Amino acid sequence: MLEKEEINYEKAVLVGIVTQNQSEEKLQEYLDELEFLTQTAGGEVVKRFTQKMDKPNPKTFVGTGKLEEIELYIKEHKIDTLIFDDELSPAQQKNLSRQLDCKVLDRTNLILDIFAQRAQTSYARTQVELAQFQYLLPRLTGMWTHLERQRGGIGMRGPGETEIETDRRIVRDRIALLKEKIRTIDRQMAVQRSNRGAMVRVALVGYTNVGKSTLMNALGKSEVFVENKLFATLDTTVRKVVIKNLPFLLSDTVGFIRKLPTQLVESFKSTLDEVREADLLLHVVDISHPEFEDHIESVNQILKDIKSDDKPTIMIFNKIDAYKADEFDEEDLMIERTSKHYSINEWKNTWMSKVGENNAVFISATEKDNFEELRHKVYEAVRQIHITRFPYNNFLYPEYTENDATEEQ
Ligand SMILES: Nc1nc2c(ncn2[C@@H]2O[C@H](COP(=O)(O)OP(=O)(O)OP(=O)(O)O)[C@@H](O)[C@H]2O)c(=O)[nH]1
Ligand SMILES: [Mg+2]
Numbered sequence: 001m002l003e004k005e006e007i008n009y010e011k012a013v014l015v016g017i018v019t020q021n022q023s024e025e026k027l028q029e030y031l032d033e034l035e036f037l038t039q040t041a042g043g044e045v046v047k048r049f050t051q052k053m054d055k056p057n058p059k060t061f062v063g064t065g066k067l068e069e070i071e072l073y074i075k076e077h078k079i080d081t082l083i084f085d086d087e088l089s090p091a092q093q094k095n096l097s098r099q100l101d102c103k104v105l106d107r108t109n110l111i112l113d114i115f116a117q118r119a120q121t122s123y124a125r126t127q128v129e130l131a132q133f134q135y136l137l138p139r140l141t142g143m144w145t146h147l148e149r150q151r152g153g154i155g156m157r158g159p160g161e162t163e164i165e166t167d168r169r170i171v172r173d174r175i176a177l178l179k180e181k182i183r184t185i186d187r188q189m190a191v192q193r194s195n196r197g198a199m200v201r202v203a204l205v206g207y208t209n210v211g212k213s214t215l216m217n218a219l220g221k222s223e224v225f226v227e228n229k230l231f232a233t234l235d236t237t238v239r240k241v242v243i244k245n246l247p248f249l250l251s252d253t254v255g256f257i258r259k260l261p262t263q264l265v266e267s268f269k270s271t272l273d274e275v276r277e278a279d280l281l282l283h284v285v286d287i288s289h290p291e292f293e294d295h296i297e298s299v300n301q302i303l304k305d306i307k308s309d310d311k312p313t314i315m316i317f318n319k320i321d322a323y324k325a326d327e328f329d330e331e332d333l334m335i336e337r338t339s340k341h342y343s344i345n346e347w348k349n350t351w352m353s354k355v356g357e358n359n360a361v362f363i364s365a366t367e368k369d370n371f372e373e374l375r376h377k378v379y380e381a382v383r384q385i386h387i388t389r390f391p392y393n394n395f396l397y398p399e400y401t402e403n404d405a406t407e408e409q
Helices: 024-040 064-077 090-099 107-118 122-150 161-194 212-220 262-267 269-276 292-305 344-355 371-389 391-396
Strands: 010-018 043-052 081-084 103-106 200-206 237-243 246-252 280-286 313-318 360-362
Touching (some): 010 024, 010 064, 024 043, 024 107, 043 064, 064 090, 081 107, 090 103, 090 122, 103 107, 107 122, 107 262, 122 161, 161 269, 200 212, 200 269, 200 292, 212 237, 212 246, 212 280, 212 313, 212 371, 237 371, 246 371, 280 292, 280 371, 313 344, 360 371
Parallel strands (some): 010 043, 010 081, 200 246, 200 280, 280 313, 313 360
Antiparallel strands (some): 237 246
């Protein structure tokens, strides 16, 4: 739409709440992630405000006292941006913007902003633009009043209702237009996909920043943009990969994240079609991340949402080179041994018994550790799919043997 919001090197303050279903610890994890998102968008976090409450205040999200505290801090430290971890309702956003002398964003805003910065192709840009407009539509009133106030309009009056209505109509028209544009591209992409013929289709899925593109590069010998930032990849890349004369298509897609804005899931529908139409999923996990099990759950939830949770899946636990267990002191009776103290081997046992030995593999994509095992497992899974589809082809693809593993490609 609308240019991406410039929030480069802005001083930002984060706000989150502790509730019955969100513990203090969970909140800090979410805020860590929000801070990473803020950095990715080009901001610098200087403070976090948290509050315990049963449920968010419907008018201002946080309570009155907390809001005053935040207001004071913003004034004193010349803060540019206030970022809430949860999605604000249009009313909350309106009230907060009125009261505070800085930009008020929420997690959805921030993710949309990063997507806008990163969208490379016209298709990705169209998808992001659609998501932005859908986010904007119910918030128009508040934004206009806010603009009026900044322009120094009389009192706090917004534009007349008619003006807001006209504006809504413009936005709605634009949304319809973008949807049409996306539908056209979707049709083209569906045709392209159907032209790919009979090759087995494999999709890399996983939380953002886990190493999907790195793995794509390592397996497919291609160059896909890799970066230690969130959402490095927005567009789907598809490569033909051959493991021991067995060819298949491998696609790299947008990473998932907790509290992924629904508008985004919807507008990235066709990017996710690649996942939906895949025969096999490679679910990549960053095992060096302290919350990797949470990430697995979020990814599984999104897979469920897009009805792709019943596909054959290999869990790829990546970054074993960076994995560090918490130290455990046997002598210390106060500390109970938990999964935080697990060695990689214990994780292996846990997950292999959970999903089956053939469906989990522990690797390092950068160090290429255990790549042989990875290739083997992917080969077998692809071969299985291939021979159920083309039984007469069975003899073409013998079982994987290690000795001639290096001659492929
Ligand atoms: N230590 C370590 N770092 C890794 C490994 N694999 C990937 N990385 C790093 O993790 C970061 C993210 O890698 P990407 O490949 O961009 O991750 P992605 O899953 O494609 O991320 P998005 O596209 O943002 O969803 C980069 O800095 C990589 O260098 C690994 O095996 N070990
Ligand atoms: Mg990527």
